[in-house]
Amino acid sequence: MSDTTRTAALFGLVFAMIALTGFMQSWNVALFILNMGLISAIMALGVNLQWGFAGLFNVGVMGFVALGGLAVVLTSAAPVEGAWSAGGWRIVIALLAGAGTIVGTVMVRQRMAKGRARTIATLSILVVGFFLYRGIFDPAVEAVEAINPALQGNLGGLNLPVLLAWPMGGLLAAGVAWLIGKTALGLRSDYLAIATLGIAEIIIAVMKNEDWLARGVKNMVGLDRPVPYEIDLQNTSSFVNRAEGLGLDPATASSLFVKLNYSMLFTVVLVIIFVMAQLALKSPWGRMMRAIRDNEVAAEAMGKDVTNRHLQIFVLGSAVCGIAGAMMTTLDGQLTPGTYQPLRYTFLIWVMVIVGGSGNNLGAVLGGFLIWFLWVQVEPMGLWLMEMITVGMPEGSGLKKHLIDSAAHMRLLTMGVILLLVLRFSPRGLIPEK
Amino acid sequence: MTGNPYQDDRGNKDATIANPKGGSDMTPAMGTGKEMNTTDAFLVGDSMTGGYGKDGPDILHDCTIAVNPGEIAVIVGPNGAGKSTGMKAVFGMLNLRQGSVRLDGEDITSLSPQDRVAKGMGFVPQTNNIFTSMTVEENLEMGAFIRKDDFLDTMEQVYGLFPILKDKRNQPAGELSGGQRQQVAVGRALMTQPKVLMLDEPTAGVSPIVMDELFDRIIEVSRTGIPILMVEQNARQALEIADKGYVLVQGRNAFTGTGKDLLADEEVRKSFLGG
């Protein structure tokens, strides 16, 4: 079997499975899998840029995805009335003061000669800066969070079209990635893994606790949509007529229609990012990236340039994850910081990349669809399996109940097994890099 | 990218997750399938051909080295000639494509390095030949790892041979000078009470005085009946004490003879001993 037919067959298989879901379960589920599959594929593309093409180990994907989600709120939500005057500006000033403190510290350390004077200067800048920051920040936050706390208590956003939030998500993620990359890349060796692991947890902690930002764990619901609302469609007579013409009830039809709209939007984004990634990697820049990856001697001779290129690709890859994160939050229509978990948003993406084929963009896309499909479908399959296993057990047996209740956890097990099997028997992934 | 996907780390150098230090990339010997039997000696690497990795280029070409009890055999040659590679091949740290290694008449071509240690071979590699984070005494203890009997006598012998080590016994070996490290390295290899000792440039980076002393010690060891196979950069001096000399060029035996013969040979002198 040639490479192309193999690739086509694999993709065909995945889409056939999704279609089968449509026929056997419901088209709503199938489209849900398809939409999240599209988003997963984009995330996998981002990680593949970093790991596949530059060997950068990013275990903080979750953080960038969450930043994308935050960008949706900050871009598309309506500004909360009075929040900016109540304390919004003071929060900005406080944050600037905080940033200024760090910049000041770094500058003092660069300018002044080593010694006690420098230590004292550093410490005093840090202490004064910290209290200044907290002094402005705390009352401002209190003021903002006091505004209609049951429904708001945050600053709100810029009230821009929600589609703009997607590139904004990319930008936000890129900015944070640049900061991390700047500190964690290019010393004698990197420490990107631990840095990303930590920063992702911090991003989630900030999003959970800073209510003024996006209401923290109180969640932002009812975010803007780039597609029509189901209820509006159901109240449009032309739509209802068309649905009935197809033999569908309006509720199902509207839900399918909305999901299809999303599918099309996401497909457009996926195609754009995929084509750009392919073009970039075929360009001299991409060839250089791979040369660095594959040939350490040349890489060391290039010295600082390697660090810069690693930084570039790390920022790009993270931006792609940010875009995907923004798309996901748009699809959900809500931002719920409590639901971001590393297993789901970092390590599962890694499974997608490794299973699909590190270093191959098509592989990453395939991995995204396939692993997402399994992630969703293993649960019902596990339940079915457990029911088969326990069929002989007496009704009301504790073990039977436990097995059936625990079936939901089968998916983690399954993902681990799949990852290990692929790593062992097809270490280059399903669609290997050429 | 290497041929083996499991060894493809994509240039990652993230030391927070992957420890770059102290690992091994050698491929242990698994037999050659092409036996050779051209000479006879106590230890022979017979007509060895092979290189590094699964499909790396051949470094050794039909190369033979051998040594007998009571003898010192010396391998000399230009940098990159394959001297160290030859030593590794004899010790089973290389997967050969052709040739045999025999010890005391027994074919050991397919034995792993550990098994060769158990058979009584001792080896001091050219680089990374001590445990830097462990004390001198612990280095010697590790040398005696396979011994079940009491090795304190041997340790005393080693200390007798290299008195400076006794003073530094509780210092981490990584904090010693280059010459002292070489002594630790040789001492470690002697701790097994080997039947044959292989030394790869034991005098590398050592001052002339210490070098003379090391040579004296090596002769002393050899007098106890242990055959010594050694690679040397200081060709002239080494050939003077050698019973047998091998000149390797590009992985081939260029000249072979007694140390004296080689020293007297016009061509060897011109090309390898600087006139």
Add this chain to the structure above:
Amino acid sequence: MDLFNALVALSNFVIIPAIAYGSQLALGALGVTLIYGILRFSNFAHGDTMAFGAMLAVLITWLLQSMGVSFGPLPTALLALPFAILGTMALVLLTDRVVYRFYREQKAKPVILVIVSMGVMFIMNGLVRFIIGPNDQRFSDGERFIISVREFKALTGLKEGLAIKTTQGITVVVAIICVALLFWFLNRTRTGKSMRAYSDNEDLALLSGINPERVVMYTWLIVAALATTAGVLYGLDKSFKPFVYFQLLLPIFASAIVGGLGSPLGAIAGGFVIAFSEVTITYAWKKVLKYAMPESLEPSSLVQLLSTDYKFAVSFVILIVVLLFKPTGLFKGKSV
């Protein structure tokens, strides 16, 4: 000003909890550092190994309790600990046999092993949730306090109270025993020394006749014991919840790296550095300052530098600062 009461409050809210937490982190970090030193990769499954060990201890504790066995004033879980350790040892040895050994034979690069450990992490995580579920489980019994606030006040007549939980006391004692045993093993026994030799220089270890498979096996056994102990102590002190163990990965990695990866001494130091920073920076100092400062200067706010939700941020910032100034960690590990 009342320095006595200030000191008591400081001990009660900062020093004692930080020592207990630091001991737990240190035990966890020791496992990570051993794997890093000897198997040469960072084991992402370590948090879940701890969870698995703790889960076994919980189940065995329940079993013992149902049989009416108790350990007097001490938690029954301590009786269960040895069995849990054996179970965890069996699991990690099986994992090594089925999963990791193949990659050693292939001479796989460490970073590949890191990815492999992600797979193992998924499996262990799923296994634990499958067996015991994702919820909180309490399994500590026996006396709750070595000394309670009320007893302390009655004893000393001070206004401020001091409590030492039994679990805190046990944590420290068990941690000291574990660390002493480990160091004795690594520095005094032949096998321990061979493990250090293998970590230092694998090729030379082979040339000395050290059997790598034995070294690896002992490493896993020790790591299983350490991970289970750390997991059980943490669970006794707080409570057992699988997800929390997964989250412990960050402070544990941070401890190991701050101390210097590959250095056991560093892992312990790192554990305490991280624990003390987390606790001091997220503690509301008002109570202590109220006693320590003249009345006129008494703080009106809580004097909490960061809310407790940011404790991960603290580990992380400490980590970055240490790496910027001392790239090999406090105790000169294998270089980062």
